[in-house]
Amino acid sequence: MSVHQCFIIGSGPAGYTAAIYASRANLNPVLIEGSQVGGQLTITTEVENFPGYPDGVNPYQMMDDMRRQAERFGTTFVSGVVTEVVLDSEAERPIHKVVVDNSTEYSTYTLIIATGASARWLGLPSEKEFMGRGVSGCATCDGFFYRGKTVAVVGGGDTACEEAMYLANLCKKVYMIVRKPFLRASEIMQQRVKNNEKIEILFEHNTRQLTGEGKVSGAELVYKQGSQEEEIRHIDIDGFFVAIGHQPNTKLFADYLDLDEEGYIVVAGDSPCTKIKGVFAAGDCADRKYRQAIVAAASGCKAAIEADKYLK
Ligand code: NDP
Secondary structure, three states: OOEEEEEEEOOOHHHHHHHHHHHHOOOOOEEEOOOOOOHHHHHOOOEOOOOOOOOOEOHHHHHHHHHHHHHHOOOEEEOOOEEEEEOOOOOOOOOEEEEEOOOEEEEEEEEEEOOOEEEOOOOOHHHHHOEOOOEEOOHHHHHHHHOOOEEEEEOOOHHHHHHHHHHHOOOOEEEEEEOOOOOOOOHHHHHHHHHOOOEEEEEOEEEEEEEOOOOOOEEEEEEOOOOOOOEEEEEEOOEEEEOOOEEEOOHHHOOOOOEOOOOOEOOOOOOOEOOOOOEEEOHHHHOOOOOOHHHHHHHHHHHHHHHHHHHO
């Protein structure tokens, strides 16, 4: 079996950028696209914060542009999902194995993992129904569309507080729907949301369903679910932001690489280097902090440069 120089797993901004750089460095990269071609961005409606698009861009268009750019320089694309990897941490010149769709096996000297993260969702049928039509997982991406409107953020962690603060700058009113009687966020973030007069925190509320015709116009909440004081309450909202945490897509690598307590791949400092020679991690699978397309793209670039350097 021939050994490839560079394999990339993932088709978000990190994966495609790694592919552009790796193909321009003549590494003949092969990119496995995964189940959500284009990555997390494709669940947003419009991208307005990626430099180079002054009028904003449709996320599918942007990801297709990146894909075509990688293709132009010779990236090979494989449609499918990686179901197994075998990473070699022993050999002097390790060869890593990648299995796609439980059937096709590839060997490679370098592997760039750009599998991203998935936002956690509540799992309500109406949440799915209104995805991109009032339901969002990213205030920085979609908040702008709700200028002057009323929105709700679900969650009581730092992300939810950050999203609420961001939205309070744009919106008329922001509800925070928190299932416990307290916030889990850091003290400073708690103080900020509590001191913001546009933010109303609804403690001990769970979301039962979203309502609306074609787009979100309200939410049905349950106050003190399961107790004697249980009560159904309704709020009128235009947007519903879910901020209950992210799950990095890294399970496949858990037997080989160090993952932090939340499952993000541990890399050496600012670099994309993992503890295994020839294996690099780029984008949200190794970034618990920023989770932005531009940051993911930059780390994809770094990973390809490191892969090239390693091969040489
Ligand atoms: P967290 O896991 O910290 O918080 C998730 C929040 O969502 C909790 O309030 C949790 O409630 C709530 N939640 C989870 N599942 C549900 C559900 N099914 N229904 C309703 N609510 C639910 O995630 P974050 O994304 O906020 O933060 C992740 C990590 O990143 C943290 O370590 C955080 O500190 C860090 N972070 C740091 C930032 C900063 O320093 N500026 C910014 C953003 C994140 P409950 O408490 O009841 O479990």
